[in-house]
Amino acid sequence: MGKEKFTSEKSLDDMLENGNEQGMEQGIENKELSYFDKIAKTLKIEIRGIERVKEEERTQTSIWNAASMWLAANLVIATFSLGALGITVFGLGFYQCVLVIIFFTLIGATPVAFFSVFGSKFGLRQIILSRFLVGDAGMRIFALINCVACVGWGAVNIMASAQLLHIVNDKALPPWAGCLILVICTIIVTFFGYNVVHYYEMFAWIPNAIIFLIIIARMKISGNFDAGEYSTGRTGAGNVLSFGGTVFGFAAGWTTYAADYTTYMSPKTNPYRIFFGVLCGLSMPLIFTLILGAACGTGTFTSERWSELYNEYSVGGLVYGILVEDSLHGFGQFCCVMLALSTISNNIPNMYSIAMCAQALYSKFQRVPRIVWSLFGNFVTLAICIPAYYEFEDVMENFMNIIGYYLAIYISMGLSEHFIYRRGFKGYNADDYLDKEKTPVGIAGAFGFCCGIAGVVLGMNQTWYMGKIAQQIGDYGGDIGFELGASFAFVGFNAIRPFEIKYFGR
DSSP states (O other): OTTSOOOTTOOHHHHHHHTOHHHHHHHHHHSOOOHHHHHHHHTTOOOOOSSOOOGGGOOBOOHHHHHHHHHHHHSSHHHHHHHHHHHHTTOOOHHHHHHHHHHHHHHHHHHHHHHHHHHHHHOOOHHHHHHHHHHHHHHHHHHHHHHHHHHHHHHHHHHHHHHHHHHHHHHOSOHHHHHHHHHHHHHHHHTTOHHHHHHHHHHHHHHHHHHHHHHHHHHHHHTOOOOOOOOOHHHHHHHHHHHHHHHHHHHGGGGGGGGGGSTTBOTTSOHHHHHHHHHHHHHHHHHHHHHHHHHHHTHHHHOHHHHHHHHHHHHHHHHHHHHIIIIIHHHHHHHHHHHHHTHHHHHHHHHHHHHHHHHHHOGGGGGSOHHHHHHHHHHHHHHHHHHHGGGHHHHHHHHHHHHHHHHHHHHHHHHHIIIIISOSGGGOOGGGGGOTTTSOOSHHHHHHHHHHHHHHHHHOBOSSOBOTTGGGSSSSOOOOHHHHHHHHHHHHHHHHHHHHHHHHOO
């Protein structure tokens, strides 16, 4: 049974139905390569998709390699933009923003660090690991949402950078061209796969860090910083919760593909080192850049010119005002361009992992090579971000909250399965990941997801809809969608999971 050749006609579901684990494990070596995979192999590009990375291939031990992946991906203009929203959209004081940023970033970054340990232990992509956590049906639900989310992340990130590219050099570069440049640069890196992605991210953070330090210096010299006053009362509480939800969504945004970037790490690597390495690599740049964005956002209230630039070009105009006008002029424009290119670091993980999610969603999609899915994801992102560019602020706020909702549901159910039913890592047999008879059916995962959505509907606070509970928090409502989503999903999942185990034995 395990000796059967794994051809391009043999899909993941075929393997699942037949229980052919060894055939799938042979994956890369034995399958008839597609035209694209043949080109990729010639260029030494990673052709592995959702197949498990065998233990002998997991040789990397560098914690810095794992941590720097998230350092570069979050020390970017999109993070800066989100921090500014705390001041310009939610009306919080600067020090209030600082507290919200630190608290909700740590809440969101912790599950990313935790699930990163799974990649080293099992050599499986996060979306495939989800078959153990939320069952086969649940895994497919989250695979679909992940595909949409990866494109959404890419579009939001590109919009922030396209603003900067457009405003420099007397608006010589149209917005659509800026979006195209960023997409092409992302394609070049993601095309080559895991090792090139990690190598790029290991160094890409350096110029971004230098430019952010320059922004701090210029902000100090300008004298436009104003800490403002705390927003208090029910309305203030609602704004804190809403801003906290956007921060959580941004920090936790990597959860559903966290293990993708540790699958080549040695299973002997200390899990605590991975956890704390990723936690520091993710939370430190997030907290630093978000706080810097909030500090610069206060300048829109003290400088009339910065306010004009922000109203016309959003955060791109604000950065331009800080670095160029009455500031560094030509060198400031160079810094703006470099900072705009930082978006590539943030988009790379999304456009790499979208291929894994697509292949896991439907068995026939596995026949499409990873590099093709990455290309497709980039072009869909381009098609979305150009028209959405003109509504950047609303798009970013709404998207971050929605991302936070479904991630909270996933985290709640995933941690429940791990700690309550599997009781730690010893409760897994990674070899069972292809066998439907040995992994959860997904009834509890699907039911928990539906319960979580019900909680989200009650607690969400968006421009297009406000939940019944959210309406009770202040004049403008307070977003507690991710908190209620996680709570409802926890109850729903754990109400059904014991029966699923009893009647299906898994």
